[in-house]
Amino acid sequence: MRPELAPFERHGLSDGQLAAMLRTMLLQRTLESRGFQLNRQGKIPFASASEGHEAVQAGAAMAFRRGHDILVPYYRDLGLALGIGLTAYDVLLSLFARAADRSGGRQFPHHYAARALGLQTISSLIAAQTCHAVGAAYAVKLRREAGRAVLTTFGDGATSEGEWHEAVNFAAVAELPVVFLCENNEWAISTPLSKQMGQPDVYKRAAGYGIPGAVVDGFDPIASYAAVAEAMERARSGGGPTLLEAKCYRFLSHTTDDDDRTYRTREEVAERRKDDPVPKFERFLIARGVLTLTDIEDLKSSVLAETNEATDRAEAMPYPPPAAAFENLYEGPWEPWQ
């Protein structure tokens, strides 16, 4: 087990910001449970899991300058998306694959895109997005957009991909304003870290690229915030890329279609649950006098009400009509034969 959270170091965060981070974490967990519930009820075909990633994502989102920075996430970043402004209703529209979903019901859940939030569209292709983040950072640097940086995230499995290496290498060569944040949850579906890499620390590879690297407790939202904020500020001020690694854990199966009992023991998961970052942060905020138990109960009621309201609203919305399949393939109407 990891120790309780480190002595209170605010890193400039106000009580309001700390409470906001906890609220994002609670909302993430509630929405994720909702996805699994809806799937088990037979209402949606699929949902995926990010339980165990709440702390690093709440911290990273707080370090992201909304409406200014660019986020190129992966599909396990629900909390990060919520933290930069995506709504519970957006998430439910995506889960239900409704016409009003930002992808028009085309994408899997948690494959968000929202240009107004700086949230770039992603696919499920592992590590492909890290190249896009580097291209975006190139545009930022070429246009001399001062004080702007790109944050891209990925799991530990993604670091095995050639495109991940190519992206980090080029960012280092061109000294681009981009932060690579690995959310190391130790599992790539069923493949453990020991089969993914020869040593367990992703951040150590930074030295090989000639860029700064750092590791942070991904169960600690404040430490995660501080690490990401420092790296983003370095990127914004012309200091080039950083490779960060947040050590977290995946508490649930990969998705509703996976069964983690086939590859890891209940004892392992139960042991790691003792470190669950959400109750840990609750205890911390109470102990430090930032929030009371009642405040936290109120937050939980509030995120549940928001989730319920979003569920009902989204479920009542229509599916995209079949003809929508033909829209937005290219600009304008399309026919391969002309």
Place this chain on the structure above:
Amino acid sequence: MAVSASSKVMNNVETVRETLYEAMKNDDRTVILGEDVGDRGNVFLITKDFVKEFGPERVIDTPIAEASIVGIAVGMAMEGLRPIAEIQFADFIYPAFNQIVGEAAKTRYRSNGEYTCPLVIRTPYGGGVRGALSHSVSIEALFYHVPGLKIVAPAFPADVKGLLNAAIDDPDPVLFLEHKKTYRLIKGEVPGGHYTIPLGKADVKKAGTQLTVVSYGLYVHWALEAANQLETEGISVEVVDLRSIRPMDRGTILESVRKTRKLLIVHEDNKFGGVGAEISAMVAEEALFDLDAPIRRHCAPDVPAMGYALPLEEEYMSSPGEMAEAMREMARF
């Protein structure tokens, strides 16, 4: 095409160079990225001295990493630049397949139009230059199956300019194929000033009445040579230059086939699953009863690519003589 006062005679490689130069000069958002495009000025010297005028930030020498050359260009395009990515030889494009097919082609679709990918990927392809297994392949069939992409393969300098300009202006990803044997071999009048040729429009390069030959790239030139030979033998052949492979010009093909009532498709790429298969199927669906002979495809044999040894290359490639013979057989049918 009307030749304007400022037109001049150029070969294909000079035309690519001039067109890229104008694009770089006219739009600050345009960047060129690829292997050896900067200080070396590209292995065919297409971007020679560009780096001196536009700087290394816009003429980007990349690491040897094709997947990220395209992947980074996709990210640039999504954030408002107009990247022109170069794959040094088409044979090296395979690592970028993921980014082209899985990412670039789906960017607009998967974000329902919120993000777009105005990207040009240029690459020299094709054989007849002793390029062996890894410097001579045709790749169009691997990509023309993919909705979300556009694919262009011009044969003449004037078409190179108009179609490259159209590709650069296009709001969606375009794969621009340059036949490397035509680079210096083929010269022609190129109109001055900025002009575009719409993607998806074929061009009848020679009118005829007894047989339609559809082709693209280097083989258009060889088909024209063969057709001119047949003209002296009293056989009138129409040669259609596709120019665009995706979208493809159904109207021009059908109009020609309905007139001549015979169709021969000639391409350098493998026959099995090649572009000719789609054209054959389309004509069979649309105009079967207008035909006086079975459709014929004169294409490469089913081997991976052309060998380095001259007899192996010649066995893989067609020739004006072989094309002429195929045309005679069709005319006699």
